[in-house]
Amino acid sequence: MSKKILVVAGDGIGPEIVAEALKVLQALQADGSIDISLEEGLIGGAAYDAVGDPLPEETLAAAKASDAVLLGAVGGPKWEPLHISKRPEKGLLGMRAGLGLFANLRPAILYPQLAGASTLKPEIVSGLDIMIVRELTGGIYFGQPRGIETLPSGERRGFNTLVYTESEVERICRVAYDIAMKRGKKVCSVDKANVLESTEMWREVAIKTAADYPEIELSHLYVDNASMQLVRAPKQFDVMVTTNMFGDILSDCAAMLTGSIGMLPSASLNAEGQGMYEPIHGSAPDIAGRGVANPLATILSVAMMLRYSLDAAGAADRIEAAVSKVLDQGLRTGDIMSEGMRQVGTVEMGDAVVAAL
Amino acid sequence: MSKKILVVAGDGIGPEIVAEALKVLQALQADGSIDISLEEGLIGGAAYDAVGDPLPEETLAAAKASDAVLLGAVGGPKWEPLHISKRPEKGLLGMRAGLGLFANLRPAILYPQLAGASTLKPEIVSGLDIMIVRELTGGIYFGQPRGIETLPSGERRGFNTLVYTESEVERICRVAYDIAMKRGKKVCSVDKANVLESTEMWREVAIKTAADYPEIELSHLYVDNASMQLVRAPKQFDVMVTTNMFGDILSDCAAMLTGSIGMLPSASLNAEGQGMYEPIHGSAPDIAGRGVANPLATILSVAMMLRYSLDAAGAADRIEAAVSKVLDQGLRTGDIMSEGMRQVGTVEMGDAVVAAL
Ligand SMILES: CC(C)[C@H](C(=O)O)[C@@H](O)C(=O)O
Ligand SMILES: CC(C)[C@H](C(=O)O)[C@@H](O)C(=O)O
Numbered sequence: 001m002s003k004k005i006l007v008v009a010g011d012g013i014g015p016e017i018v019a020e021a022l023k024v025l026q027a028l029q030a031d032g033s034i035d036i037s038l039e040e041g042l043i044g045g046a047a048y049d050a051v052g053d054p055l056p057e058e059t060l061a062a063a064k065a066s067d068a069v070l071l072g073a074v075g076g077p078k079w080e081p082l083h084i085s086k087r088p089e090k091g092l093l094g095m096r097a098g099l100g101l102f103a104n105l106r107p108a109i110l111y112p113q114l115a116g117a118s119t120l121k122p123e124i125v126s127g128l129d130i131m132i133v134r135e136l137t138g139g140i141y142f143g144q145p146r147g148i149e150t151l152p153s154g155e156r157r158g159f160n161t162l163v164y165t166e167s168e169v170e171r172i173c174r175v176a177y178d179i180a181m182k183r184g185k186k187v188c189s190v191d192k193a194n195v196l197e198s199t200e201m202w203r204e205v206a207i208k209t210a211a212d213y214p215e216i217e218l219s220h221l222y223v224d225n226a227s228m229q230l231v232r233a234p235k236q237f238d239v240m241v242t243t244n245m246f247g248d249i250l251s252d253c254a255a256m257l258t259g260s261i262g263m264l265p266s267a268s269l270n271a272e273g274q275g276m277y278e279p280i281h282g283s284a285p286d287i288a289g290r291g292v293a294n295p296l297a298t299i300l301s302v303a304m305m306l307r308y309s310l311d312a313a314g315a316a317d318r319i320e321a322a323v324s325k326v327l328d329q330g331l332r333t334g335d336i337m338s339e340g341m342r343q344v345g346t347v348e349m350g351d352a353v354v355a356a357l
Numbered sequence: 358m359s360k361k362i363l364v365v366a367g368d369g370i371g372p373e374i375v376a377e378a379l380k381v382l383q384a385l386q387a388d389g390s391i392d393i394s395l396e397e398g399l400i401g402g403a404a405y406d407a408v409g410d411p412l413p414e415e416t417l418a419a420a421k422a423s424d425a426v427l428l429g430a431v432g433g434p435k436w437e438p439l440h441i442s443k444r445p446e447k448g449l450l451g452m453r454a455g456l457g458l459f460a461n462l463r464p465a466i467l468y469p470q471l472a473g474a475s476t477l478k479p480e481i482v483s484g485l486d487i488m489i490v491r492e493l494t495g496g497i498y499f500g501q502p503r504g505i506e507t508l509p510s511g512e513r514r515g516f517n518t519l520v521y522t523e524s525e526v527e528r529i530c531r532v533a534y535d536i537a538m539k540r541g542k543k544v545c546s547v548d549k550a551n552v553l554e555s556t557e558m559w560r561e562v563a564i565k566t567a568a569d570y571p572e573i574e575l576s577h578l579y580v581d582n583a584s585m586q587l588v589r590a591p592k593q594f595d596v597m598v599t600t601n602m603f604g605d606i607l608s609d610c611a612a613m614l615t616g617s618i619g620m621l622p623s624a625s626l627n628a629e630g631q632g633m634y635e636p637i638h639g640s641a642p643d644i645a646g647r648g649v650a651n652p653l654a655t656i657l658s659v660a661m662m663l664r665y666s667l668d669a670a671g672a673a674d675r676i677e678a679a680v681s682k683v684l685d686q687g688l689r690t691g692d693i694m695s696e697g698m699r700q701v702g703t704v705e706m707g708d709a710v711v712a713a714l
Contacts, residue, residue, distance in 0.1 A: 230610075248549075
């Protein structure tokens with residue numbers, strides 16, 4: 001049966017990189033490897049500009065009716081002056097909440113072909129392969145009450161609420177443990193249990209839930225120490241699981257350890273296996289429209305989509321192998337360029353992956 | 358007039374490293390460079406073990422009556438099973454709150470003699486000198502309401518509150534801007550203004566306050582991007598200013614970029630110039646009592662104390678020069694040991710600094 005994919009390209013380089021990812025999907029469709037139907041939707045600043053809303057109702061409805069969503073990127077300086085409720089990011093957050101995408105998978109993988117791109121010494125990062133599992137629909141991102149109030153004195157006071165229920169923690173821990181069972185069976189849960197009660201409870205639930213996974217080696221780090229350890233010895237980690245806010249910070253830190261964030265995909269899943277897939281890099285407004293953006297993270301996001309939401313692991317493997325092959329061929333976009341390699345643009349890179357499939 | 362210093366050695370390696378720092382203070386006292394009187398107090402797990410309270414009333418009272426507090430470190434696995442209100446960390450947090458130490462200064466400096474210790478490539482970190490200014494008595498660390506409640510369903514729910522008033526943000530920004538005026542005049546304010554209203558207000562206040570500092574070049578980063586940029590190109594930063602929680606994470610990340618956190622001091626100041634001084638590394642229970650801990654971060658904390666709270670910048674300079682000299686002499690504790698250097702213990706390192714004064 002044909003699977004429905006909603007494509008929301010978004011802002012900045014979004015449309016350019018998504019176009020290349022679609023070529024890859026269409027090539028797999030053409031050779032009969034997958035059976036999909038594509039629909040397009042508006043999100044982010046592009047949606048705000050078109051209809052005054054970063055997440056139009058039709059987009060969310062179409063997403064709900066799809067098996068998976070492919071997202072480019074949202075945001076840019078153009079929309080920064082807008083009220084927080086109208087910003088492009090609100091489209092992304094609304095999609096996460098609306099689809100219940102509580103599990104965000106962010107691999108930080110160092111491609112051997114790009115080892116030199118890291119700012120860290122080769123022996124520290126070679127072979128790096130961490131999976132960060134970030135809670136995505138709870139915590140301080142969505143907690144109530146929140147806002148900015150004016151005190152009787154006339155002074156303003158801004159506030160947000162970090163909140164987790166036991167079941168929210170349990171379900172994200174299960175996702176992490178299930179993933180770890182297919183990998184190195186090691187999970188590090190990151191919290192600030194020595195200061196924040198909400199994460200003290202997080203740690204308790206992580207431990208309790210692990211009782212169902214006797215083979216998992218569970219460890220715990222305070223978030224400050226985790227950020228140190230990522231810099232000191234990142235290869236000690238297999239799977240990390242943490243809150244929405246800590247996951248935002250640590251996954252970007254981990255991604256940058258590879259030196260090539262233009263290569264890193266992500267998946268955001270709900271309990272039904274529906275997912276939204278996007279590169280972890282942003283909308284890069286400074287290079288938008290110039291045909292130089294790296295489409296590989298988006299193409300690899302398509303691979304994650306095939307694996308996690310479309311039950312097409314074989315096709316996913318082919319995409320990943322094709323990406324590896326174009327790297328072996330020496331093709332590089334500007335962000336991952338190094339001496340002796342051949343610099344190509346967005347379209348040429350996409351075409352090369354299709355050719356290598 | 359004699360200045361009063363309260364010494365709270367705390368847990369783990371605390372007593373060992375503080376002993377060496379005291380030698381340095383006493384040497385300066387002996388040669389007439391400073392006029393101080395020392396008092397000792399209990400804090401952390403040691404205080405809990407002795408009197409059942411990680412911050413006994415007498416300790417806080419003595420701290421309030423002092424010009425400065427010298428702290429070793431608190432915490433250890435021994436006290437982890439305790440309720441959050443009795444843990445060693447509570448002693449530290451209580452001291453911060455009790456003295457109103459809202460400004461935490463955390464330098465991340467790469468000593469040229471230790472450049473090889475970094476996990477980052479030399480060209481990325483050589484000459485690194487960042488000052489992180491962390492808000493220390495507000496934000497989610499102290500916000501109310503907080504706790505763990507049981508819902509009608511029987512499920513538990515943990516919650517914490519991130520809260521800032523405009524005046525809290527303004528005063529920490531002023532500290533950062535004042536410090537930057539004596540350095541590179543560049544300040545990067547770190548927030549998550551695209552998601553958290555409290556930090557949207559933070560950014561507004563940072564901008565408004567900067568109007569009084571026309572020479573300061575103020576920039577803003579979202580915290581996830583800041584953690585990336587610290588790994589990608591840390592030398593772009595001069596002074597960073599941020600919330601209590603983000604500062605906890607980013608300052609540890611920045612410290613680890615140097616590869617030698619055993620070298621990094623910190624200062625926590627209140628509006629009256631009273632301060633608490635401590636190494637940024639922890640209590641290292643695994644090596645406690647073995648005479649191998651690096652006392653240099655604590656000794657450099659004494660230098661910060663002399664500079665910021667005791668009006669003795671000359672003596673501070675002498676300590677820093679002495680530390681540099683022992684490094685030039687090739688002396689290294691285990692944590693910063695490298696080939697061709699001479700490995701020494703805690704006491705020998707302290708003695709060498711005194712000799713080099
Ligand atoms: C754009 C922003 C709202 C988002 C987040 O903070 O979750 C982004 O940083 C991410 O990590 O996907
Ligand atoms: C021990 C802990 C409470 C403390 C903090 O989180 O502030 C420590 O990590 C620090 O940074 O001084």
